[in-house]
Amino acid sequence: MAALDAKKLHIDIVSDVVCPWCVVAYRQLAQALQASGTDYEVHWHPFELNPDMPAEGQNLREHIAEKYGASQAQSEENRRHLVQAGNDVGFEFNFADDMRMHNTFNVHQLLHWADQQGRMHDLKQALFVAHFTHRRNLSDNQVLADVAAEIGLDRSEALGVLADQRFADEVRAAEHTWVSRGIRSVPAIIFNHRHLVSGAQGVENFSRILQQLATAED
Known part of the structure; x- marks a missing residue:
């Protein structure tokens, strides 16, 4: 399969860490990207599956x-x-x-903080594992801070971010942006700001999509 040209493929992924198909879709896409040799950059964006979920889950x-x-x-x-x-x-x-x-509003605030340090992707993957593999309590700020610390982020600062909610308005605004664009379910994957693909499509289908994008670029 031919790789896309030197221009990086821009990939926006709107997702929630308690969405199982979000991690499956990302892993499928990642395999297709690796096989195609595509040069790409991934940008994660917040979506709450259960914004009205109580704190205790x-x-x-x-x-x-x-x-x-x-x-x-x-x-x-x-x-x-x-x-x-x-x-x-x-x-x-x-x-x-x-x-x-769980209610994941605090999770998304922590991810926003990690993004400022270039670590959102790493924290996102760690949180998928924390929730689905190890069944850790993402409603507990101490647990969230622990996960952040496990990938090398500052635990005390993570707790501070969650305590003072300093990024609450920015995260709400980001969530609203994607809802206002018609995103109602996740995962929603947008290629080059204009091609929307929903759900876990499978490695083969993602590979075909990448080939189509490469052909369109040519």
């Missing part, structure tokens, strides 16, 4: 049943499907009956 199975009307059997099948999709791209989903869904 909610049991994940109960949440899925309430939000989507899924039966326990449907929930189990979806989990099996996700585990396989994760295995296919080298990501471990470790679901359990006591797993919880």
Whole structure:
């Protein structure tokens, strides 16, 4: 497959760290990008799946049943499907009956702070693992600060960011920007500011998309 030319492919990804298909889609895309030799840059953007979720979160199975009307059997099948999709791209989903869904507004503020240090991507990946693989409590600011520290960010400053909410207005504005552009579900992947692809498309489909983009650039 021919690589895109010297101009970097600009990729915006609107996502939430409690969205399982967001990490699957990113891993699929990353594999396609590597195989194609594409020169690219990824920009992550905030989206809250559950902006009205209380601070203590909610049991994940109960949440899925309430939000989507899924039966326990449907929930189990979806989990099996996700585990396989994760295995296919080298990501471990470790679901359990006591797993919880979280309000992620503080998570997005921490990511915004990390972005100022050029570490948003690293923190995003660490948070995916913290939530889905290790089932850590993303509703707990101490846990969020721990995750930040584990990738080399300053733990005390992370706690300060979460305590004083200094980036709350900026994160709200960023969320509103994408909603105002019609984004209602995630992952939403936008190539070169104009080509929107929704959901986890699979490595082969992402590869075809990259080829189409390369052809269009030519």
